[in-house]
Amino acid sequence: MSTFILGSVVTLGATGEFVQRKDKDFVLNGKEFKFVGTNNYYLHYKNNQAIDDVFKQANDMGIKxxxxxxxxxxxxxxxxxxxxxxxTMGDYQTRNGEVDGLERMDYSIAQAKKYGIKVIPVLTNYWEDFGGMEEYKKWNNLERKEDFYINEKAKEAYKNYVSMLLNRKNQYTGIKYKNDPTIFAWELANEPRNPEDKTGKQVTKWAEEMSIYIKNIDKNHMVSVGDEGFLFGKDEGYKKEGNWAYDGSQGINWEELIQIPTIDFGTIHLYPEHWGISKENYKEWGEKYILDHSKIANKYNKPFILEEYGIGDKSNLDRAKIYEEWNKVFFENGGDGAMFWILTGIDPEHASGIYENYDGFRVMNDGTDVPEKLKEIANKLNKK
Incomplete structure (x- = not known):
């Protein structure tokens, strides 16, 4: 009961400048808030020109x-x-006047504020990119990185980092992160999984503990898990493909996660190309995945967002058409925000002058069919 009360106070206690959850919807300044969004992972280390361009292009595309x-x-x-x-664990200090990730985060959040764009900072990573749980494993001499969810020292280290970040004062705006309405929500981790625990209970318990911890510090912001939306044997994929995303094998139970009172909304990711789905079934598999989660979100009266999605530009498929269809199914069935992977722009440090297309999902605001379609979807939502 205390957890439920805490969650209610947090959701209702924030001012109108903050995005809030009201039952199944997001609300901003008293109005329902649905959005097209995107992802960008280099905003905490690239130079000003690269960062500025991302926010400029996002603003031009109607991304919120x-x-x-x-x-x-x-x-x-x-x-x-x-x-x-x-x-190193617990060391958050800038060395010898270096420009570090915290200063870059300050700068990016200030730029977001300038354009009226909200940001979702992710607090750690299941994968090894930029450290994440693998570093917590090394720091605490864990046998497996999945022990991050249950080891008390690792959990304490994570909490210490979270406390530092939430209480940090942005050097460009003078606003503490926990008091900044530019921040849409806090996200516990990027794509947490735990194949070692087929019950799914360890990640669920960890998410509950950490979301309560955050909300005890920050009375303004929502919290999400950041998982991919894997289910627990309730159904199967389109044409029985990708059933591993439904059978609980990844140690994630989306239906349990979305019921946590201090988790404000659910997240799903969608990469049929990486998930072993036949190319001819990408569109329909994704549509079913979206619908299956829509039913659960509606059942528990929580918002959900399609937080990452993408099809590679070497697939020889009509990406713009598939993205359009996924967005149509998503928003027509109660979805609240669709965030493609990944918006990039100029990069003065690269020989080409633009950020490299490392994973094949790059979207640039260059007038081609994919960004133009996403811009069209965004503008329709923004006019409502």
Whole structure:
């Protein structure tokens, strides 16, 4: 009961400048808030020109929310990307006047504020990119990185990092992160999984503990898990493909996660190309995945967002058409925000002058069919 009361107070206690949850909807300044959004993982380490261009192009496309990385752990991250946030456990200090990840986060959040764009900072990563749980494993001598969810020292280290970040004062705006309405929500982790625990209970318990912890510090912002939406044997994929996303094998139970009172909305990711789905079934598999989650979100009266999705530009498929169909099914069935992967722009540090298309999902505001279709969808939503 105390958890439920806490969640209610947090949701209703924020002012109109903050995006809030009201039952199944997001609300901003008293009005329902639905949006087209995107992801960008280099906003906490690239130079001003690259960061500025992302927000400029997002604004031009009508994008209202950008999900960004809010972590950078370990010496490897520092060496590879010339930045750090937490090079060693519990060390968050800038060294010798270096421009580090915290200053870059400050700058990016200030730029978002300038354009009226909200951001979702992610607090750690299941994957090794930029450190994440793999670093917590090394720091705490864990046997497996999945022990991050249950090891008390690792959990305490995560909480310490979260507390530091939420209480940080942005050097460009003078506003503490926990008091900044530019932040849409906090996200516990990027794509948490736990194949070692087929019950799904460990991640659910961890998400409950950490979301309560955040809401005890921050009375203004929503919290999400950041998972991919894997289900627990309730159904199967389109034409029985990708059933591993439905059978609980990844240690994620989306239906349990969305019921946590201090988790304000559900998240799903959608990558049929990476998930072993036949190319001819990408569109229909994605539509079914969206509908299956819509039913659960409606059942528990919670919002949900299609937080990451993409089809590679080498697939020889009509990406713009499939994205249009996924968005249509999503928004017509109660979805609240659709965020494609990944909006990029100029990069003065690259020989080409633009950010490299590392994963084949790159979207640039260059007048081609995919960004124009996404812009069209965004503009329709923004006029409502």
């Amino acid at each position: 929310v950008i999900r960004m990385w809010g972590f950078g752990d370990g010496e490897k991250t520092k060496i590879q990307n010339n930045f750090s946030i937490q090079p």
